[in-house]
Amino acid sequence: MKRNKKRKYDKGTLSDERNLNTAKQNRKTLFCLAGSCVFFVGLYFAAFHLRDTAYALFSMVVEAGLYLLLPALFLAYIIINRGVSNDVPEPEQLSDGLSGQEKAALIEEIKRRHKQARPLLYFLFPLVFIVGFDVVYTMFFT
Numbered sequence: 001m002k003r004n005k006k007r008k009y010d011k012g013t014l015s016d017e018r019n020l021n022t023a024k025q026n027r028k029t030l031f032c033l034a035g036s037c038v039f040f041v042g043l044y045f046a047a048f049h050l051r052d053t054a055y056a057l058f059s060m061v062v063e064a065g066l067y068l069l070l071p072a073l074f075l076a077y078i079i080i081n082r083g084v085s086n087d088v089p090e091p092e093q094l095s096d097g098l099s100g101q102e103k104a105a106l107i108e109e110i111k112r113r114h115k116q117a118r119p120l121l122y123f124l125f126p127l128v129f130i131v132g133f134d135v136v137y138t139m140f141f142t
Helices: 014-049 056-081 100-141
Strands: none
Touching (some): 014 100, 056 100
16 A cells, blocks of 8 residues: 655645644643643642641632632633533524624624633633642542
8 A cells, every 4th residue: 555645835835824823822822721730739739838837827718719719710711601612603503583794793702702711721720630639639638
């Protein structure tokens, strides 16, 4: 069997620009997630190590803040995104009572809301793991 040759794209083609933009976006997402993970994990472990010291009040405030921040961010995400689905409906899936302009405006509104809600996930995912880790640690190791 012959192997498919890899396609070589000329510099400056639309496909290369899309791949470059996707790579930049993925890199930005990775750095945002890594930064928020480092921040929240550092904050959690600082509070964890200060539990039995004179800064116990600080520790309790930080841990309570993390526990309260998680549902607050989750509710904010649901309200802004109008649910947890990221699907954008096709114009044919919308009500027949809407005109073409209303359907286009509704689809743009849904896309705008998805774009607004996305940054909340950069903070929500690390908090889920930290709170989950804390619950498991508290339940089984103390």
